[in-house]
Amino acid sequence: MAREITIKEAIREALDQEMQRDPTVILMGEDIVGGTGSPGEDDAWGGAMGVYKGLFGKYGNRLLDTPLSESAFIGAAIGAATCGMRPVAELMFIDFLGVCFDQIYNQAAKFRYMFGGKAETPVVIRTMYGAGISAASQHSQTLTPIFTHIPGLKVVCPSTPYDAKGLMIQSIRDNDPVIFCEHKNTYDLVGDVPEESYTIPFAEANILREGDDVTIVTYGLMVHRAVEAAKQLAKDGIECEVIDLRTLSPIDMETVIESVENTGKLVVVDEANPRCSIASDISATVAQQAFKALKAPIEMVTSPHTPVPFSPDLEKFYIPSTEKIIASVQKTLSY
Amino acid sequence: MSNNPFPLNRDELLRAYRIMKTIREFEERVHVEFATGDLPGFVHLYAGEEASGAGIMMNLRQDDHISSTHRGHGHCIAKGVEVKGMVAELYGRSTGTCHGKGGSMHIADLDMGMMGANGILGAGAPLACGAALASKYKNDGTVGISFLGDGASNAGNFLESLNLAAVWDLPAIFVVENNGYAQSTSRDYAVAVDSYVDRAVGFGMPGVTVDGTDFFAVHEAAGEMISRAREGGGPSLLECNMIRFYGHFEGDAQTYRGQGEVDEIRKNRDCLKKFIQQVTQTKALKQSDLDGIDQEISVLINQAFDEAQKAPRPTEADLLTDVYISY
Numbered sequence: 039m040a041r042e043i044t045i046k047e048a049i050r051e052a053l054d055q056e057m058q059r060d061p062t063v064i065l066m067g068e069d070i071v072g073g074t075g076s077p078g079e080d081d082a083w084g085g086a087m088g089v090y091k092g093l094f095g096k097y098g099n100r101l102l103d104t105p106l107s108e109s110a111f112i113g114a115a116i117g118a119a120t121c122g123m124r125p126v127a128e129l130m131f132i133d134f135l136g137v138c139f140d141q142i143y144n145q146a147a148k149f150r151y152m153f154g155g156k157a158e159t160p161v162v163i164r165t166m167y168g169a170g171i172s173a174a175s176q177h178s179q180t181l182t183p184i185f186t187h188i189p190g191l192k193v194v195c196p197s198t199p200y201d202a203k204g205l206m207i208q209s210i211r212d213n214d215p216v217i218f219c220e221h222k223n224t225y226d227l228v229g230d231v232p233e234e235s236y237t238i239p240f241a242e243a244n245i246l247r248e249g250d251d252v253t254i255v256t257y258g259l260m261v262h263r264a265v266e267a268a269k270q271l272a273k274d275g276i277e278c279e280v281i282d283l284r285t286l287s288p289i290d291m292e293t294v295i296e297s298v299e300n301t302g303k304l305v306v307v308d309e310a311n312p313r314c315s316i317a318s319d320i321s322a323t324v325a326q327q328a329f330k331a332l333k334a335p336i337e338m339v340t341s342p343h344t345p346v347p348f349s350p351d352l353e354k355f356y357i358p359s360t361e362k363i364i365a366s367v368q369k370t371l372s373y
Numbered sequence: 374m375s376n377n378p379f380p381l382n383r384d385e386l387l388r389a390y391r392i393m394k395t396i397r398e399f400e401e402r403v404h405v406e407f408a409t410g411d412l413p414g415f416v417h418l419y420a421g422e423e424a425s426g427a428g429i430m431m432n433l434r435q436d437d438h439i440s441s442t443h444r445g446h447g448h449c450i451a452k453g454v455e456v457k458g459m460v461a462e463l464y465g466r467s468t469g470t471c472h473g474k475g476g477s478m479h480i481a482d483l484d485m486g487m488m489g490a491n492g493i494l495g496a497g498a499p500l501a502c503g504a505a506l507a508s509k510y511k512n513d514g515t516v517g518i519s520f521l522g523d524g525a526s527n528a529g530n531f532l533e534s535l536n537l538a539a540v541w542d543l544p545a546i547f548v549v550e551n552n553g554y555a556q557s558t559s560r561d562y563a564v565a566v567d568s569y570v571d572r573a574v575g576f577g578m579p580g581v582t583v584d585g586t587d588f589f590a591v592h593e594a595a596g597e598m599i600s601r602a603r604e605g606g607g608p609s610l611l612e613c614n615m616i617r618f619y620g621h622f623e624g625d626a627q628t629y630r631g632q633g634e635v636d637e638i639r640k641n642r643d644c645l646k647k648f649i650q651q652v653t654q655t656k657a658l659k660q661s662d663l664d665g666i667d668q669e670i671s672v673l674i675n676q677a678f679d680e681a682q683k684a685p686r687p688t689e690a691d692l693l694t695d696v697y698i699s700y
Contacts, residue, residue: 114502117440153481
C-alpha cells in the first residue's frame with residue numbers, strides 16, 4: 039500500500055525496517071537521539087532534521103549519540119563495519135567532510151582492494167548537502183564530486199521519497215561504503231511510498247519525463263527544477279527528456295547516452311561548483327561516447343565557482359534556477 | 374616447571390620467544406634484502422620493539438582485533454598472520470597476504486583480527502574503537518587494540534578516539550609504542566607531557582607506563598588492561614617505552630641520533646636478549662629449547678624469502694580485481 043509521505047519519513051521508515059530486519063544495523067551521529075545525558079527528555083531531537091525521531095524508543099542503545107568528534111565516530115563506524123556490524127553514521131553536514139575525510143577515503147574506500155579482497159566495509163554515511171537556507175559557506179556546499187572521484191566509494195543522491203526509501207535500504211544492505219547525500223531542501227517533499235520494504239538498485243537512472251528535443255540530466259534537488267523547466271518549455275512545444283541519475287557512483291551512463299543519441303542535445307544540471315563536477319564529468323563522457331550524436335554543444339548549468347554566499351539575495355543567484363535551465367535548453371535549440 | 378617464576382607456562386614462554394625471534398629474524402632479513410634494491414616501496418622495521426607486540430598479543434584471542442601502524446610487521450606476526458604471505462606481500466607478489474595490493478604499509482588479515490598496518494598515522498585509533506564497539510553489540514568479550522607511535526599520539530584521530538572510547542566505555546586499549554622519535558623529531562620536543570599516563574587521566578581512563586623492552590612487564594600490564602576491558606571495565610592506555618634498532622624507514626641515514634646510540638641500545642636494551650636472560654637464568658627454559666626454535670625460524674625465513682622471490686608477479690588483469698565500481 040502506497041501513501042504520501044515526506045523524504046524525512048521515507049528515510050526514517052527505511053532505517054526502521056532495516057533495524058527490524060537486521061540486528062547488526064546501528065545508527066550513530068551527533069544528536070541523532072538528542073538529549074543524551076541531559077536533564078530534559080530522551081529523544082529530544084531525533085537528529086538535526088528529526089529524521090530519527092521515534093526510533094530511540096524502539097531500538098534504544100542501537101542509536102548512539104556521539105561526541106563532536108567526526109573523525110573518531112565515522113572511523114569507529116567504519117571499524118565496526120569491518121567487524122560484522124552495519125552502521126549508518128551521520129555526518130550532519132557534508133561540509134564537515136574536511137574533519138574526517140581520511141577515515142572515508144584513505145580507510146573505508148581502500149580496504150577491499152588494498153587488503154586483497156578480504157575486507158568488507160558495509161557502512162552508510164548519511165549526509166546533508168546543498169544551498170538554499172542561508173546556511174552560508176560552511177554549511178551549504180554540494181561536495182558530491184569529491185566523493186565520486188574516489189575509487190571505492192558509492193555515492194547516492196535521491197530526489198524523491200520513493201527513491202530515498204528504496205535507495206537507503208539498498209545502501210544498508212550493500213557490502214561497501216555508501217555516501218548517502220540528502221539535499222537539505224528536500225526533506226519535506228512528499229510523494230507516494232509503499233509501506234513494504236523494497237530496494238532500488240544502484241546505477242539505474244530514472245527517466246522522469248520523456249522527450250525528443252533535449253536531454254536534461256541531473257540529480258538531487260535540481261531534479262525538481264529540471265522537471266519544472268521541462269514543464270514550462272512544453273508549453274512552447276519543446277519536449278525535454280529529464281533523467282534523474284539517483285546514484286552518482288556507480289552511474290547509469292547508458293541511459294544518458296541512449297537519450298542523447300535520440301535528442302542530440304544535452305543540458306547537465308549540477309548544484310556543485312563547475313570544475314571537475316558531476317556536470318563536467320557527464321559532459322566529457324557524452325563527448326567521448328556519443329560525439330556523433332551531438333547536434334549542439336553540451337550546456338552545463340552549475341553554481342558559479344565561488345563559495346556559497348550567505349545573503350538570501352546572493353544565494354538565489356548562486357543556485358542553478360529553473361530560468362537558467364530553460365535558457366540553456368533554448369541555447370542548445372538555437373545552435 | 375618448578376623453576377618457572379613467570380606467570381606463563383613453558384609452552385607459552387616458548388611461544389613468546391618464537392614470536393619475538395621470528396619478528397627479529399624477519400626484520401633483519403628485510404633490512405638485508407632491502408639494501409639489494411629488490412624490495413619496493415617504503416619499509417619500516419620493528420626490530421628492537423618485539424617485546425611490545427609479543428607481550429600484548431600473547432594476551433589476545435584470534436577474534437580480538439588490532440589496528441596497527443606503519444611499522445606493522447611485528448604486530449602481524451604476533452597476531453598470527455602467516456609469515457610466507459607477508460614476505461610475498463613485501464615483494465608485491467600475487468601470493469602475498471593482500472595479493473600485492475597493500476605492501477608493507479598495508480598488510481592486513483582480517484581472518485586473524487589484523488585490521489591493517491596503516492600509512493596514515495593515528496588513523497587506526499578510530500578503527501579499533503569500531504572493533505570495540507562491535508564487540509559491545511555482539512557481547513562476545515573481544516577487545517580492540519590500537520597501536521600507535523609517539524608521533525601519532527599527537528594526531529587528532531588518537532585524541533578524539535581516547536574520548537570516544539571513554540565516553541562509550543569501549544573494550545579498547547590504546548598502546549603508545551614510544552620509541553622516542555617521530556621520524557626524526559624527538560618525542561621530548563613534540564609531546565608536552567612527560568608521561569602518557571597524564572594524557573590517559575585527562576581523558577578519564579587508567580594509564581600505565583612500562584619498560585617496553587621487558588616482555589614480562591608489557592605482558593602483565595597489558596593483561597590487566599585486556600582482562601578489565603573484556604569484563605566491561607572500559608578502555609585503558611599503555612605506554613611502552615622502547616627503542617628501534619633501525620631508522621624510521623629503510624634508507625634513513627639517522628643523522629638525528631646520538632653517536633653510538635644504536636650500538637648502545639643493541640648492547641644494553643635489546644628486548645630479545647633480555648628475555649633470553651630472564652628465562653635461562655631462572656632456568657624456566659634451557660638454551661637448547663631456544664636453539665631448536667632458532668633453527669626452525671631460520672628455515673622458515675629462508676623458505677619464505679626464497680619462495681617470495683620466485684613467486685608469480687601479479688598481471689595486468691589483477692589491477693582490476695576486488696573493485697566494486699568499474700568505469
